[in-house]
Amino acid sequence: MQQWFKSGSPWIWMTAGAVSISLISVIGLLSLIAWRGLSFFWPSPVHEFQMKVNQHAITQQTIIGEIYDRETIPTSQLRSAGVHLDGYREETATRYLVKTGNREFVELDFRWILAHDIEQMQTPEGMAVFERTQNGNFYGYLVAVSRDGNLIKNDLQNMLSDVLERTSSINEQLYDLQHDEIGRINYQIEKLRLKQRALEINNDLTEDKRQKIEADVQALKQEYAVLEKQLFALRDESARDYVVVKDMRGKEVQLNLSQVLDVYYPNDMSFFGKIGHFFAQLGKFITDEPREANTEGGVFPAIFGTVFMVMLMAVIVTPFGVVAAIYLHEYAGNHSVTKIIRIAVINLAGVPSVVYGVFGLGFFVYMLGGSLDKLFYPEALPTPTFGTPGVIWSALTLAILTLPVVIVSTEEGLSRIPSSVRQGSLALGATKAETLWRIVIPMASPAIMTGLILAVARAAGEVAPLMLVGVVKLAPTLPVDGNFPFVHVDRKFMHLGFHIYDVGFQSPNIEAARPLVYATAFLLVSVIVALNMTAIGIRNHLRERFRALEQ
Structure with missing residues (x-):
């Protein structure tokens, strides 16, 4: 055993075990986020509950909605909270969190109901779910469809589909x-x-x-x-057609089809029909704009803003980081000033990101942006053009934040290139600039891409500095549109990281927003992975291309 310890094998196994545990933890975390996020788009059955009507708790006999969660809790906890459990003598009770929708007619969008109070629970056929632009989903039974002023009560599902398709075309x-x-x-x-x-x-x-x-x-x-x-x-x-629906109160309600985005019947769907609906809802989440205080709709502006800001940051940070690394390694001598600069660069990587946000707000937005407004946009004052948070200031702030990563990675790549390569190039008559441009930088390009990968991974997930220098809850227009000059770097933008914070902690309807937090978090991870995989592919291509120079 002593010889085994001296051989170092235990440390190899411990390292392998630690790596395995870390990998399993990461995969488990991502799997949890993916499951909780993607399951939101699967069509859940809509239940109809017949409740016991009593003077203590339930005053409505019929409740229609989707079951979002269920839990088992001690009855003593319920009684201490003032819930009456007449005749119930079990130690625990089951309760369901039900999304009832129909916000304009029902007081509670989400409600807890006890299994003890349910007389009957069923999933009736023909139950319709209306996805709307306002007030969330509406649940009920189709009664009639009005088309061009004619009230139709036959073949309702097909008729509603035709009218809704025409209305959707008009809305587009x-x-x-x-x-x-x-x-x-x-x-x-x-x-x-x-x-x-x-x-x-x-x-x-x-x-x-x-x-x-x-x-x-x-x-x-x-x-x-x-x-x-x-x-x-x-x-x-668009407002001419409507549908008549019977809701949980037993009343017939008219829904204007101009506010209806989609209608589906989850209780009547087959397995393959649910798969098709799942991918359709996932596509809407990726391509649509948010609505209802970001608790409904999609996140396309946030995806676009995240990718656009990261790409702009990469364009800014790469040349500055590479030039700084080349100067430190190729031109600056190895003296005390250079050592101090390297220590400062390394220490910059440990500065809290919110400090960079404060610096960006004070220097870029107020000082630099305010000066640009006075020089080039005085006609717009006092309304600022560049003297207000925007995507360009966010990109510059994150470029400074990730600059140490690019400098260190590039300098390490330069140090791995043998000095004989430089000396051989100079001996053949090339200048130092030509040697750097044609030999050294191409050989160091994989290391440059590694630094860019690390910079993109960090910048895409940062939220704190962006809250000060450009990101907003809802941006009415994208930074890119059809108006000259087509790319508007002065505009504010949406970001997936801030969207997660806003939906998860600032939403007025936390129960409705909770699945979107997981879905957006999984989407943010997917965007970061996609950006990193693209950069890794470019790095591998450069590595293969310049492998001959290394040999």
């Missing part, structure tokens, strides 16, 4: 008209207003220029009036 036209054409006109009118004010500030506004601007504005307003008529006509056409 409304969205495109409002965000593209009308948005473009509003943007141009604002640009003309700022142009006129800039001429006034510079005392260069002549009567001819003023009349030209007014004529352009008038032409845009006339075009706006035409589009506005089309918008109102589409709204009237």
